[in-house]
Amino acid sequence: xxxxxxxxxxxxxxxxxxxxxxxxxxxxxxxxxxxxxxxxxxxxxxxxxxxxxxxxxxxxxxxxxxxxxxxxxxxxxxxxxxxxxxxxxxxxxxxxxxxxxxxxxxxxxxxxxxxxxxxxxxxxxxxxxxxxxxxxxxxxxxxxxxxxxxxxxxxxxxxxxxxxxxxxxxxxxxxx
Amino acid sequence: xxxxxxxxxxxxxxxxxxxxxxxxxxxxxxxxxxxxxxxxxxxxxxxxxxxxxxxxxxxxxxxxxxxxxxxxxxxxxxxxxxxxxxxxxxxxxxxxxxxxxxxxxxxxxxxxxxxxxxxxxxxxxxxxxxxxxxxxxxxxxxxxxxxxxxxxxxxxxxxxxxxxxxxxxxxxxxxxxxxxxxxxxxxxxxxxxxxxxxxxxxxxxxxxxxxxxxxxxxxxxxxxxxxxxxxxxxxxxxxxxxxxxxxxxxxxxxxxxxxxxxxxxxxxxxxxxxxxxxxxxxxxxxxxxxxxxxxxxxxxxxxxxxxxxxxxxxxxxxxxxxxxxxxxxxxxxxxxxxxxxxxxxxxxxxxxxxxxxxxxxxxxxxxxxxxxxxxxxxxxxxxxxxxxxxxxxxxxxxxxxxxxxxxxxxxxxxxxxxxxxxxxxxxxxxxxxxxxxxxxxxxxxxxxxxxxxxxxxxxxxxxxxxxxxxxxxxxxxxxxxxxxxxxxxxxxxxxxxxxxxxxxxxxxxxxxxxxxxxxxxxxxxxxxxxxxxxxxxxxx
Numbered sequence: 133x134x135x136x137x138x139x140x141x142x143x144x145x146x147x148x149x150x151x152x153x154x155x156x157x158x159x160x161x162x163x164x165x166x167x168x169x170x171x172x173x174x175x176x177x178x179x180x181x182x183x184x185x186x187x188x189x190x191x192x193x194x195x196x197x198x199x200x201x202x203x204x205x206x207x208x209x210x211x212x213x214x215x216x217x218x219x220x221x222x223x224x225x226x227x228x229x230x231x232x233x234x235x236x237x238x239x240x241x242x243x244x245x246x247x248x249x250x251x252x253x254x255x256x257x258x259x260x261x262x263x264x265x266x267x268x269x270x271x272x273x274x275x276x277x278x279x280x281x282x283x284x285x286x287x288x289x290x291x292x293x294x295x296x297x298x299x300x301x302x303x304x305x306x307x308x
Numbered sequence: 309x310x311x312x313x314x315x316x317x318x319x320x321x322x323x324x325x326x327x328x329x330x331x332x333x334x335x336x337x338x339x340x341x342x343x344x345x346x347x348x349x350x351x352x353x354x355x356x357x358x359x360x361x362x363x364x365x366x367x368x369x370x371x372x373x374x375x376x377x378x379x380x381x382x383x384x385x386x387x388x389x390x391x392x393x394x395x396x397x398x399x400x401x402x403x404x405x406x407x408x409x410x411x412x413x414x415x416x417x418x419x420x421x422x423x424x425x426x427x428x429x430x431x432x433x434x435x436x437x438x439x440x441x442x443x444x445x446x447x448x449x450x451x452x453x454x455x456x457x458x459x460x461x462x463x464x465x466x467x468x469x470x471x472x473x474x475x476x477x478x479x480x481x482x483x484x485x486x487x488x489x490x491x492x493x494x495x496x497x498x499x500x501x502x503x504x505x506x507x508x509x510x511x512x513x514x515x516x517x518x519x520x521x522x523x524x525x526x527x528x529x530x531x532x533x534x535x536x537x538x539x540x541x542x543x544x545x546x547x548x549x550x551x552x553x554x555x556x557x558x559x560x561x562x563x564x565x566x567x568x569x570x571x572x573x574x575x576x577x578x579x580x581x582x583x584x585x586x587x588x589x590x591x592x593x594x595x596x597x598x599x600x601x602x603x604x605x606x607x608x609x610x611x612x613x614x615x616x617x618x619x620x621x622x623x624x625x626x627x628x629x630x631x632x633x634x635x636x637x638x639x640x641x642x643x644x645x646x647x648x649x650x651x652x653x654x655x656x657x658x659x660x661x662x663x664x665x666x667x668x669x670x671x672x673x674x675x676x677x678x679x680x681x682x683x684x685x686x687x688x689x690x691x692x693x694x695x696x697x698x699x700x701x702x703x704x705x706x707x708x709x710x711x712x713x714x715x716x717x718x719x720x721x722x723x724x725x726x727x728x729x730x731x732x733x734x735x736x737x738x739x740x741x742x743x744x745x746x747x748x749x750x751x752x753x754x755x756x757x758x759x760x761x762x763x764x765x766x767x768x769x770x771x772x773x774x775x776x777x778x779x780x781x782x783x784x785x786x787x788x789x790x791x792x793x794x795x796x797x798x799x800x801x802x803x804x805x806x807x808x809x810x811x812x813x814x815x816x817x818x819x820x821x822x823x824x825x826x827x828x829x830x831x832x833x834x835x836x837x838x839x840x841x842x843x844x845x846x847x848x
Contacts, residue, residue, distance in 0.1 A: 177478045177485065178471055211568070218369065219484030226568045251460040252481075253453065256571060267573045268457065269588065283591040285464070 188294060188301040189214045191231065191243075197300065200233050201240040207232045207257045207264075207275055210243075214304055229291055230257060230264070231300065232275060239295035243302060244277045249286040264288065329532035334520040336527065337414075338535060341518070342542040343407035348506065349543045350400045353550065354438075355499060357393040365445065367491035369484050372447035373564040377823060380561055391554025397439055399550060401579040404435050412613065412634050415622040416519035422614035424512040429611045431505050434498055439577060441494040444487060452565030453574035455490075456482050461587070464595045482567075523623035558793060563821060571804050581648030582641050588651075606637070666848040667769050668760060669788055673843075674777025675751025676762055677770075678744040682724035691762065692755040704755045716752075720745060747777050772843030775836045779829065787847065795826060802845045810841035 189212040199205035207230040216225045234242035244264075246254045253268035263280060264273035272280040277288035292303040309317075316322040334341065364383060366375040379386035408428060411417055417425035444455045459482060463473040478485030520526040529535075566572075576584045583603060590598030609616070613634075619627045667673070676691065687702075688694060694703020711719050721742065754760050762770060776782075782791035785798045801810070809820065814837050817826040829837065 175475065177474050180480075219479055219488070221368070221370070221484050223370075228568050252456045253574070254567075254569065254571075267571055268453075283595065285592060285595075 186215075187304055189227075189304055191229075191293075191300040191302060194295060194298045194300055197231050197241055200231060203233050206259060206262065207244065209257065210300075212302065214302075228254070229302070231293075232277065234276070237293075239293070241293060241295065241300070243291040243293035243300075245289040245291050247289065248284060249279075249288065250282070250284040255288065329530060331514060331517075331531040332528035333518050333531045333535040334526055335529050335534075336524065337521045338538055339542070340410050340414075341535070342539050343403055343410055345539040346542050346546050347400060347403040347407055349539075349546060350396050350403060350550075351502065351506065353547070354393060354396045354400065357389050357396060358495065358499075360389055361393060362495055365491075367445065367487050369447060369487060369565070372445060372487060373561075374823065376446040376448075376561060380558070381825070387558050388551075388554050391558045392550050394559030395550050395553040395557075397442060398578070399546060400435050401439065403546070404432055408432060409638065413624070413631065414519065414522045415617070415624075415627060415630075416522075417614045418519075418617065418622055419614070421512070421516050421519060424509060424516070425614050426611055427505055427509045427512065429607070431502065431509065432610075433607070434502050434505065436579065438494060438498055438502075439579060441490040441498070443577065444482075444490045445494065446561055447487065447565050448562035449565055449569065449572050450560070450562050450574060452482060452567065453572050454576055455486065457574055459486070461599045465600055466596070519622075523625075562796070569804070576648075578645065578649065582644035585644040585648035585651065609637075667765060667773055667843060667846045668762065670773040670776040670782070670843070671747045671750045672754055672760055673762065673765075673770055673773030674744065675747040675749070675754075676760065677774035677777075678748045679751055681744075682720075682748070684724055684748075687723070691760065692752065693759065704752060705759050706756065708756060716749060717745060720748065744778070766842065768839045768842035769846050770839070771836060772839030772841065775832070775840050776843060779832075784826070798844055799847055801847060805845070807838065807841045807845065810844060811837045814840065 191210045191212055197208060200208050209228060209230055211226060211228050213224050213226050215222055218225075228246050230244040230246065232242050232244055233240060246256070246264075248255050248266040248268065248271050250266065250269055250271050253266050255264040255266045255271070255273060257263075257275075258265050261272075262275065264275075264277070266272070266282070266284070269283050271282035271284040273284065273288050274280050277290070279285075279287055292306040294301045294303050312322060361379060364375060364379050364386070366372060376390070379390055381387070411425070411428065440458060444451045459473050459476045462476070463469045465472065474480065476486075476489075477483070478489040520528075583599075586598045586602060587595075588598075590596075613630075617627060617630045619630060621627075624631060679685065679692070685691075688704050692704035694705070751760065765773075776787070781787070781798070784792040784795040786793065787798050789797075791797075805813075811834075813820040814828075814832070815830040816828060817824040
């Protein structure tokens, strides 16, 4: 029956079943509890943190964007800094966005994210080609952020823009 | 009781050693069978160098880059060890791939060795995983952007895509928790997994014995010392190559990751180029075909090789179909690799005329400047073209010179007065009036081959090239592939930097790049600084 038959005393089937059950039960508990504890922490990033931060990031005076609003100038880059929660740390990061003219919006302006919707590289506006270009895999977006050509699956994301008291700002509480 | 007897009676170690040492290994094709042990040796090199690097490395976004920079510049032997680890990664992929090809073509995976083939496939995947997780760790531009792309790749998959991306990145995007995750995987979990897989690989090898050549006689000899000696020779060659590479081509470290820099174009390591290239053929909704379906099927096919090979015998003649399919697949991977390497994306948009030819080497521009300053043109004509103004000299373009070496230097010192001394407000270092002679002779030597076209250069680029030569930027920076390695190579700056940044950086390097060791050039005239920027931005 086993390789050590000559050294073993006869066993009873009931006792064997009992011990098999104990080994399987205890083993499952040990492995299960450890995997659950470690797995829960390892998978922690799956839980979505509450979106957004606090307050607003100022983007400048509305007057500076008149030409863009009137359609006389292309998208304008704005650079702002905000506090970003990054894992265990929170730090001031510099971020970029583009203010574009948008006749559909009450303010006539909209704010575009610079993250390419393909694989996350950053896009830049090219005045020569009148398009947002992604340097990584050749994505091209129109001035309104819609996809012109290349691999991007979606238009550039719109960011929550607030126009108030003659100034433009980004609403960080509604930032996803 | 002797030590030997004690070890034998308590641990069975003498018997274990004899069994290990006397393993019959093939004498024919014996050198081909050193690839696996060479890969194992490189794994040990990676454990050792990686362990030492971990003594000094800090896996946080705030300190990762600084700590790697300190390893590179401040710690004795740091650059060498990091170079060994960097090149070891490439060597590992190469050796594992070669070992796998050898096993495939000799049919050694056939019954009863199927399980060991599977362990080998798992090891290949782990080795690629080491590459992917390892290159985030320096937290430089390449690290950051390659990982952004790498973690976004699975995001396009239906259903599992988004959670996979979050689990890889450890959060909504590449950040602090990505770095700790990749570090834990790279330095703790994957080495343990690799060690276990390697142990299984070796135990299975010993259990089924070495398969030996696919056909013909198969004389055997003990592993010790015969095959061990061959393994040691190949291992020595590999280690010598690693030291040579680490000393000649230190591991690159770009500037610190900048998530707001949108002009950076990430390029993967060579071993990911086939995947990178595949990505380009499938766009939009078809993208998962290139990122998941084809690579997934390729790995599955590779794992199933022992079961796909239905031929009756192991010799090559009986396995034509399998060998042809394997050769075609290898050729396809190689083709993708070369296409990926050849396909450099266009430079990011910049204000400069992209159609303009790259500027000549700064040495030639500097040489031309001193050719003018020293009045060479009064005898040899402008740019060495001779002409009416030449009194006693002659045109230099396209002529073999009778004067070389010392005689040429003597001629230059005699005939052409050195340029006037510099303005007195410069630093009081000893002024060598003849320090421009090397670039001047380089310029005149180039004239032997034909005219050096400088007229089309913009005045800024021309001035900048001469200043770069005069200030000897190459002492620390490579330009066109030659120069020092203390600073980054000056290439493809257009799109990454603009003129204002470069000029500001020349004046106050430390303000722009923390920890920079570059001296300040704030004493130079604005026109020269602007010219240097123009020249650098025009470099390809």
